[in-house]
Amino acid sequence: MLSTKSVNQLIDKIVSVHLSKGVQPHELAEAAFSPNYDEIVIKKTRSGLKVSVSFFEDEDGRRTNHTMLYTYNSKKILQRVEQKVNNGNFKIQWDRTENLSHLINELSFKLSRDYTLDFINALMSTLPVELRKKCLDKSVSSAR
Numbered sequence: 403m404l405s406t407k408s409v410n411q412l413i414d415k416i417v418s419v420h421l422s423k424g425v426q427p428h429e430l431a432e433a434a435f436s437p438n439y440d441e442i443v444i445k446k447t448r449s450g451l452k453v454s455v456s457f458f459e460d461e462d463g464r465r466t467n468h469t470m471l472y473t474y475n476s477k478k479i480l481q482r483v484e485q486k487v488n489n490g491n492f493k494i495q496w497d498r499t500e501n502l503s504h505l506i507n508e509l510s511f512k513l514s515r516d517y518t519l520d521f522i523n524a525l526m527s528t529l530p531v532e533l534r535k536k537c538l539d540k541s542v543s544s545a546r
Contacts, residue, residue: 408512409513416529420530426478427451430472441455450476455469455471456468
């Protein structure tokens with residue numbers, strides 16, 4: 403049987419990711435004063451901001467260039483972090499939607515094994531409104 407503690411820990415993770423705005427553009431801009439940072443570019447888009455941060459690391463006499471791309475929505479909430487090393491392609495390092503979806507799926511799966519749908523719905527009703535529908539939809543489909 404799934405412990406209440408592990409359920410609460412998973413819910414805490416979901417709520418934490420949902421409520422966290424992530425690193426903010428002004429915090430990234432502070433990095434411009436670091437000697438390893440080459441460039442910081444902030445571009446406004448229709449849906450928010452994109453912040454590109456370029457820096458380098460010297461390791462064993464070799465210079466490795468990194469470019470990080472931070473994507474924000476219009477509410478200043480970090481949505482995605484991508485990284486490019488040297489001349490490679492950008493790779494997603496973190497994505498809010500994917501992260502939340504993974505955590506919700508994990509919670510739904512664990513709950514559906516040990517708890518009734520009524521209990522799951524009562525538990526999910528304690529989540530922030532924006533998350534509630536996503537979780538309830540997944541819980542109902544997992545419980546079937």
